[in-house]
Amino acid sequence: MDENTPDSTYITNDQETALSGKAVRNGLLEETGMFEREGVLKIFTGNANRPLAAKICEHLGISLGQADVGRFSNGEIRVRLLENVRGADVFMVQPTSSPVNDNMMELLLLIDAARRASARRVTAVIPFYGYARQDRKERGREPISAKLVANLITTAGARRVLTMDLHAPQIQGFFDIPVDNLQGGRILSEAVYQRQLDNLMIFSPDAGGVYRARQMAKFLQAPLGFIDKRRPEPNVSEVVNVIGKVRDKTVVIVDDMIDTGGTIAKAAQAIMDLGARDVYAAATHPVFSGNSAEVLASSAFREIIVTDTIQLDAAPDRTQVISVAPLLAEAIMRVHEDLSVSKLFES
Numbered sequence: 001m002d003e004n005t006p007d008s009t010y011i012t013n014d015q016e017t018a019l020s021g022k023a024v025r026n027g028l029l030e031e032t033g034m035f036e037r038e039g040v041l042k043i044f045t046g047n048a049n050r051p052l053a054a055k056i057c058e059h060l061g062i063s064l065g066q067a068d069v070g071r072f073s074n075g076e077i078r079v080r081l082l083e084n085v086r087g088a089d090v091f092m093v094q095p096t097s098s099p100v101n102d103n104m105m106e107l108l109l110l111i112d113a114a115r116r117a118s119a120r121r122v123t124a125v126i127p128f129y130g131y132a133r134q135d136r137k138e139r140g141r142e143p144i145s146a147k148l149v150a151n152l153i154t155t156a157g158a159r160r161v162l163t164m165d166l167h168a169p170q171i172q173g174f175f176d177i178p179v180d181n182l183q184g185g186r187i188l189s190e191a192v193y194q195r196q197l198d199n200l201m202i203f204s205p206d207a208g209g210v211y212r213a214r215q216m217a218k219f220l221q222a223p224l225g226f227i228d229k230r231r232p233e234p235n236v237s238e239v240v241n242v243i244g245k246v247r248d249k250t251v252v253i254v255d256d257m258i259d260t261g262g263t264i265a266k267a268a269q270a271i272m273d274l275g276a277r278d279v280y281a282a283a284t285h286p287v288f289s290g291n292s293a294e295v296l297a298s299s300a301f302r303e304i305i306v307t308d309t310i311q312l313d314a315a316p317d318r319t320q321v322i323s324v325a326p327l328l329a330e331a332i333m334r335v336h337e338d339l340s341v342s343k344l345f346e347s
Contacts, residue, residue: 046079060332111157125163161180165256180335188283188307195280200252210224227243228241246271246274256283258296283305293314302318304318
């Protein structure tokens, strides 16, 4: 037996099920008389989205771990965990959003710090996975950035990854460690359902997002359509065809992210030009780069529904932000207790 492993009683499946309903208090399950499989639960974060990490901890009933994440005078990132993590089950909450390189490096250093401090397991909780758009070689002499980032996270010492709405689901295969890709579509679908929209139709802004849009259409029992478009260059798109009858429909365009806003704004205008009554946007990741605020403010959208996987300092007009903290908190607890994560979506 590992010298760092505490003496413990083996937990049976029935006991495990009983433990799953217990609330977390100060990093420990309520009195059970047993040790947990992966030690005390601790959550840390960098500077990418501290409000989200704090909400997750609030849902779990624990305190956010203390860490010093700053900069040396030359700009290098300085990280130090201010709590003991020996034998703990550590979760690092850090989306790799803008500034992408800084937030990515913070995540890697946090993971390395926990590993070197003898954490029993380190899970990288990455609500938004950056560098995901180069997931294959479309032309010669291009990197596969998503694979390189996966290698970096694994090498740093993560034993598991928990993320949301990967830009390309096959990125899960780039890792040699378990990956849980949570789906934000259910949260967005519930938000759309609460608005009680009449004559509803769900649209994908491109052929690649049809599966995501189909899941929402199935949940809301609405017809499905999509935009046929082409990209002459990165972050630039042209609408070629609108596939679906949109006249007098209330259309919801669903996507994994909104970046510059140009693609989804053009799709909305094309749909309105064909006689749609109203058009909404629903996306998990509000990247909102460049002049997206101006583009979306002048768009045809009645409302833009996004989540808080990325911290927004200023959101465009007509934007509604929904928190994913409850979903991430339950997923973290299920990982911590070695329970099924997929059951979160079995209904």
